[in-house]
Amino acid sequence: MENFIDLKKLNTFLKIAESGSFYKASMILGYSPAAVSIQIQQLELDLGIKLFDRLGKQVRLTDQGKQFYPYAEKILMLNEEVKESLIRKGDPLTGEIRIGTIDSICDTLFPQVLAEFYEKNPNVSVEVSVCTPAELFEGVRHNNIDIMLLLDKPCVSRDFIADVQITTDVVFCASKKHPMVGKNEIDLEEILKYPCILTEKNSSYRYILESKLSDLGFGIAPIIESQNTNLIIKLLCNNMGYSVLPRFLIEPKLRDDVLKILPIREFDIKVNYQVLHKKDKFVNRQMESFINLLKKQASILQVTNKYQDIVFKDL
Missing domain, CATH: 1.10.10.10 (Winged helix-like DNA-binding domain superfamily/Winged helix DNA-binding domain)
Structure with a gap:
């Protein structure tokens, strides 16, 4: 032997x-x-x-x-x-890191962190996989992904450690030219009569939306479905119906007064932005550096957008 x-x-x-x-x-x-x-x-x-x-x-x-x-x-x-x-703490980072995320995050929050990480650690190879939430959990569980970023219900599995969790609102939103913009309150039944654009079926926050609507006895039928959040936001900016998205994904367009939130009466849903890694996985210097950048970004999101219930776990 x-x-x-x-x-x-x-x-x-x-x-x-x-x-x-x-x-x-x-x-x-x-x-x-x-x-x-x-x-x-x-x-x-x-x-x-x-x-x-x-x-x-x-x-x-x-x-x-x-x-x-x-x-x-x-x-x-x-x-x-x-x-x-055996590596001295002051030595430049090398090696690789494998990140898994969903399309919504890849298009919005992820590029800024990735650019900053590369600027600080040019010798680290980064592999990015864009997957469904189920594929992300499977990838981390089988050690094909080191860190995953997703929007979903809070993870309660003991197999994973949550490095970042932010609870944020999922909102109805549309172009400022939409006929429902300007109303103080909108009945759910009324907004559902208008054309809408949604992420693909069974994606995290669409599943939460449809479950809530089903509980209230309603359904929703989008005219366009896409996993590409950037495409959805561009279509909204061109006044093509409304959508239902996590608020922080459209925050820049809200600040620029391009998109507006549609205030739906007595309808409230939330989703969690989460950064997770496998519980028994050794957190190397590359992972620690990337997670710290994600924590930094999350803290900025919390201050800027006044989100609540943020939880950081120290490495």
Whole structure:
């Protein structure tokens, strides 16, 4: 068992277990499928156990493979901690960081933080994935994403640590030329008669909206659906109906008096802007630096827009 702790083999093992495929793991790692198979054969020989059951194209962990999985994770995480401890704190950051987010945040809040991070850490490679909330949680859970940014209900899972949480209003909004602008209060039934533009079905805040409307006995049928929030905001600015969006996404347009909030009577929904990482993941210097920039941005959002219920967790 002289090759018991072979980090390359352990990493390959984890990637196969997470992706459920030798081929997918080879694509992720940049190895040939044959090289991946050889590494696993050698690892199984070193350990004296069978790690995977191969059923056609399907790959599943054996009981022994499932038992070995958390140890492989811990060994690789400990390796990261050792490398990190040997780096002097004043040395420039290097390495990589993998960020996952949703389209709404990628178009609005994210570019500013990414630009500042690059200016401070030009030697760090940043990989950005734009995903659905479900894909983000899966990516962080399987260690394919280091940090995720999303808009959703507060995360209550013990598997994740919330570095930032901001509760913000989700508002009905439209061009200042919309016929409902200027009213002190608008009945929900009245605004629903007008054309609307929404994010794609089952996205976080649209799901919250539709659930609330359903509880009240209403439905909503958009004329346009798009996961691209920038497109939605541009269409609103051209007076193409109304939308329902987290307030901070349209704050610049509100300040410029291009868009207006439509005051809907007795209708209040909120969403949480959250930055999360896996609980048992080692937070390296790259992650710490990026999270601190996100905290800084969140504190500015809180002061500027008077948001409440902001929670920061110290690293």
